[in-house]
Amino acid sequence: MRARARRVLAVAATMAVAGTTLTGCFEEPSAHEAVRDFLVGWQSGDYDLAAGRTDGDPAVVRKALHDARVHLDAASFRFHIRSLTENGGESIADFDAEVDLGENNSLWEYTSRLPLHLVDGVWKVRWSPSVIHPQLKEGQRFAVDPKPEVRRPVLDRTGEPLQADTTLYVAGVTPATLGDNAEKVGEQLAALTGFAQDRLLSRIRSAPPRTFVPLVTFGWRKYASLKSKLDDIPGVTIDEQKQPVAPAPPEQIVGRVSALTAESEQELGGPQRAGDSVGLSGLQKAYQDHLTGSTQTSVITLDLKTGEQVAELKKWPGRPNAPVETTIDSSIQAASETALAGTRSAVMVAVKASTGEVLAVSASDNVKEDKALAGKYPAGNAFSIIAAEALLRKGVKPSQRLACPAERTVGGARFEQTGLTAGGTQSFQSSFARSCVTALAALARRVSGDDLDKSAADLGIGKPWKLPLNSFSGKVGDLDSDADKAKAIAGQNVEVSPLAMALVAGAVASGTWHPPLLVTKPPTPDPAAEVLPTTPPAPVALDAKVLPVLRAMMRSGVRSGTAGAAAAGGEPVHGIAAPVTGKSKNQAWFVGWQGDVAVAVLAENADPAAYAGRFFAAVRDPA
Incomplete structure (x- = not known):
């Protein structure tokens, strides 16, 4: 509606120019004046002026010009004279016509x-x-x-739809059956739905009279509440349509769909028509135009007696629509749903380690799934994976002995060990596996800020990638001092998303960090999408000498460390369970992998490794 209003205003602004131009060209009384007055009158809606310049019955001419605008549902007419020839008492004026059919259709141009x-x-x-x-x-x-x-649907990686068909109820009319009631029908539907009466009425009047014209679409609840009132409107019938709009898990990633309402029509200001479906969130919103395409439109002539089509004057084929193809694996998604069933506050992301493809996204009922992609959470001791990569490159041995006191101060920053019995000494590998923050923080002096920054970048933290939905690659704070570096090792000045940490696990598992991939087709979302992906950064191969050692340390996190609950049958599980120390002591991470499936779990007041174990078991033995 807004787009249409803008066009009408623009036409009004050009009318004075058009009138002046036509007048200025013709200074002497001639056929020019008749041409000018007729076209300006038609263009501006002054049908009396136009009719007065013809030899026809003024009432007939006025009605014909008025009906042409109504039957085309035209936002405007514009004319440009090509030539004018006179031969005695006869004259011919050739002109170009531009008709704006509204609804964001192309201009209809003819001579x-x-x-x-x-x-x-x-x-x-x-x-x-x-x-x-x-x-x-x-x-x-x-x-x-x-x-x-x-x-069209949103699909998983095997081509199966990630939503089920839902019945939508389309209220419409067949204009030929309305007789003189078209205006009354438009008025009653407008009062009931909030759609503008003139738009509903023009839709009816411009349609072929024997064609069902969809006017308003309702979901089941809305239709049930209005059914009796709709039944009372003469000529309105309901067409039940099955459309793929009920999202399957991950529901918030796939997104919700709604029938177009009066409010959303005004907000969108695009090619949607009353009766269309509109993506409200997730991929359904990001790929709205791709999933719906654009309407094929024809301008035709009809025989008034029979209502049959006589000729097709112009046809716009419209833009074809197509499914959105994703990397979601429905069986792995089901495993993640099983793993988090009944949990109070947890999110999980699973990726294909060798490619970075997002396989599953899930969350507890009271947490939004998009937090798994875009949430900005403290990294906690999960950042020790990245720190360990830097420390191993700098020559720190997994066997190096480290004290694990209850408290330690590094460069003025104070750290406390929680969840384990502190005291004694243990190896770097054991401190890593058991997530001893006071031991690991002590290694801050063994690496530079640049060393930590490089490892973070190589493992994708802070990389400039974007998905078609809101996402967060992470951020590392300043690393100017030993205190800063120690805080980073403990993840206290680092923010990450679960997706970013799943990619870290995938990088260690495969040997190469890969940018995330959620949608394979189309390559980019609609231009109007809120988030437009950037060109993904190139994959980064990790240090081949460090990888075997880091993988062994990750394996020890499950075999002898705090991530033992993640153990599952089948291939070995690698990973660490890492608390978030500092202000968010009730949160903890599991970051790891089994086979080619890498996962990150963030849980509150619970053991994330247990959720990971349930996940890997469900992947191995799906119900």
Whole structure:
């Protein structure tokens, strides 16, 4: 509606220019004046002016010009004279017409001509319907015939839809059955739905009379609440349509779909029509135009007596729609749902370690799934994976002995060990596996800030990648001092998303960090999407000498460390369970992998390794 209003205002602004131009060109009384007045009157809606310049019955001419606008549901007409020739008492004016059909359709452009002759010394347009368009004859009218496409689905990696069909209830009319009630129907539907009455009425009047015209679409609940009132509107019928709009897990990633409402029509200001479906969130919103395409539209002429099509004057094929193909693996998604069933506050992301493809995203009922992609959480001791990569590159041995006191101060920053019995000494590998923050923080002096920054970048933290949905690659704070570096090792000045940490696990598992991938087709979302992906950064191969050692340390996290609950049958599970120390002591991470499936779990007041174990077991033995 807003887009249409802008076009009408623009046309109004150009009217004065058009009128001045036409007037300035013709200084002497001639056929020029008749052409000018007729076209300016038609263009501006001053049908009396236009009719007065013809030799036809003024009432007939006025109605014909008015009906042409109504039957085309035209936002505006504009005309440009190509040539004018006179031969005695006869004249011919050739002109170009531009008709804005509204609804964000293309302009309909055609060339026509005005035959003129002298009537009692005054130039008059010889009236016939062909003045409006060369192919419009007596006993005919224009009509606009739209053919919308049914919304296409969002698919998983195997091509199966990630939503189920839902019945939508489309209220519409067949104009020929309304008689003189069209205006009343438009008024009653407008009052019931909030759609503008004039838009509903023009939709009815511009349609082929024997064609069902969809006007408003309802979901089940809305339809049930309005059914009795809809039944009371004469001529309105309900067409039940199955459309793929009920999202399957991951529901918030796939996104919700709604019927177009009066409010959303005004907000979108795009090619949607009353009766269309609109993506409200997730991929359904990001790929709205791709999933719906654009309506095929034809301008036709109809026989007034039979209602049959006589000719097709112009056809816009519209933009074809297509499914959105994702990397989601429905069986792995089901495993993640099983793992978090009944949990209070947890999120999980699983990726394909060798490619970075997002396989599953899930969350507890009270947590939004998009937090798994875009949440900004303290990294906690999970950042020790990245720190360990830097420390191993700097020559720190897994066997190096480290004290694990209850408290330690590094460069003025104080750290406390929680969840384990402190005291004694243990190896670097054991401190890593058991997530002893006071031991690991002591190694801050063994690496530079640049060393930690490089490892973070190599493992994707802070990399400039974006998914078609909101996402967060992480951020590392300043690393100017030993205190800063110690805080980073403990993850206290580092923010990450679960997706970013799943990619870290995948990088260690495969040997190469890969940017995340969620949608394989189309390569980019709609231009109007809130988030537009950047060109993904290149994969990064990790240090081949460090990898075997780091993998062994990750394996020890499950075999002898705090991540023992993640153990599952089948291939070995690698990973660490890492608390978030500092202000968020009730949160903890599991970051690890089994086979080619890497996962990150963030849980509150619970053991994330247990959730990971349930996940890996469900992947191995799906229900």
